[in-house]
Amino acid sequence: MATATAVEKPRRRQAHARPTVLIVGNPNVGKSVLFHKLTGRYVTVSNYPGTTVEVARGLMRYRGQEFVIIDSPGMYSLVPITEEERVARRILLSDRPDLVLHVIDAKNLARTLPLTVQLIETGVPVVVVLNMMDELERAGLTIQVDALAQQLGVPVLPTVCLSGQGVPAVKELIYERLAAPHSDLSSRD
């Protein structure tokens, strides 16, 4: 059978297509704020479940390159229960993003990591965005970011999306990972 294609069938599109980045995470962790900061385009950001059922797409321009950014509805698990989760997973399945940004509320690390695990299992390149570091600090806690990144085997970027802190590093990483000419995307295998 077509074993060669099975191995070689990366989630990369044709060379001319723009690389796609999907933002995922629980509700109310700052996905939409990050989306807004990355693309400069607005999407309704809300504390209320139900208001972000619509999926926003925007374009991020960085160092002369364009990247498609997709903001997904809130999800808790890859096994969907709610309509929002179903929509989020469908994007993952149908859009085949080149990179997934998993936005995490740093205060809720233990509760959120199961989704990180599921995302890493899918084989899609994952970057963890550890958001709300300011609230974590206010709660009297710190997270050893490097140790977390090492244990997970994926990059972990601390941010405070609301103030924009750490967002340049996210952009830089997207660029490093996805900008043409074709970098070593599939080195994870």
Place this chain on the structure above:
Amino acid sequence: MSVSPPPTPTYPPAIEDAVAQICDLLRGDYALSPRTIALLLLQDDPEIWDEVATQENASTLERIRALKTALEKADQTPLAWQIEYQRQLWSQQLAAQVTQATRPPRPQTLADWIGWLCMNPWTGFPILAFVLYFGLYQFVGVFGAGTVVELIEEKLFGTYINPFVENIVRSVVPWQTVQELLVGEYGVWTLGVTYAIALILPIVTFFFLVFALLEDTGYLPRLAMLIDRAFKALGLNGRAVIPIVLGFGCDTMATVVTRVLETRRERVITTLLLTLTIPCSAQLGVVLALLSAYPLGLTLWAGVIALVFLATGWLAAQVLPGRATPFYMEIPPMRLPSLSNVLLKTLARLQWYFLEVLPLFLIASVLIWVGQLTGLFNLALRALNPLTQLLDLPPQTGVAFLFGFFRRDYGAAGLYDLHERGLLTGNDMLITSVVLTLFVPCVAQFLITIKERGWKTALAMFVIAMTVAFGVGFILSRALGMLGVQVG
């Protein structure tokens, strides 16, 4: 990193074994890794089973099913649970390993305290009253709907723009009928465009601003929790707080927003409550203007409307089949909203609002034009006569009711006029206000109800609103008479 084992958790050996075998069997092209596909299959994910069924042949499917059945026989614990348990355990260990406490956590920050006070019934309802008074009444009602609208509608449009447009149209278009359609009293420009831009735009702008602020601070979810229990009695849950609160801004838009509710039952109940009881900012403006001189009247008005709200919701919940759906919500911390986010959100909503609602105002002006041309209007006025008589109101109030349906401020102006001429007593004003509030707010809302709920439901609601409006008005008028209450 060299050939280290995969960083994700390892599941119980039997599951890992089955996963490995399924991975070997899968031949299709999937967006997710074979490992994920295998795990989801074992967890009985219908969507993934469908996907695999289209890509694999029958014998592969059979073998995967056999592997799954064998696992389920060997261990009674559901596979999904076993897998999830392992993930949770792994996650908790990792989180504990990398998280450190720098100092004992502050027991409660100020934000936590405020958040708690908003949800506690004893403090929550006074806070709600405070928010409604300053956010809704003072800012949206008095400032937005009063000061700013006056400036834009009367000064800008009334004095400068409208006479200008009127002149052009009257000199360019020779036919009087068409002139009427465009710039007549209820013309597409005079009513549709002016109403939408000069009256509704400023009001909803101020309202959206307040709404976005409440949303981004984290107040709305807390309000939803606060009144969740009360709403259960009405067949709703806390989720319905969003359309209901929005209704105070514009019932038309709130009816659109009932889409966030989960069941059709909840949508119907909420739409009915919006149609009947929730006064939009334009209605609020009229009522407050009419009754501001009569504190007792204003109190009675609020009491009657609240009573009808509760009775309607309760009755609807009894009549409509189904149950209130459970309400789970994550309560985010109270936060200081980012100003740019609030402004951008307001802007985005305004844009959406205009696309959805402006066309309805244009349709409304065409309808009125037709109504006047064909004499349907006069017919409707005559039909209203017996009703106004029933309420002991002067027949001229019928004009206010009917025109109020198309253009609220016109109805109000008519009422002012009657009041000035001494034709309306304080009691009349109270009854008129109650009927006006319970009546279908405006033609735009009626049209959107048809669009969202369908012809039959919309028509039923219209009839219910008519009946309740005049029914309650009648009871109130008799009760006031019997008890000898004089409002002013």
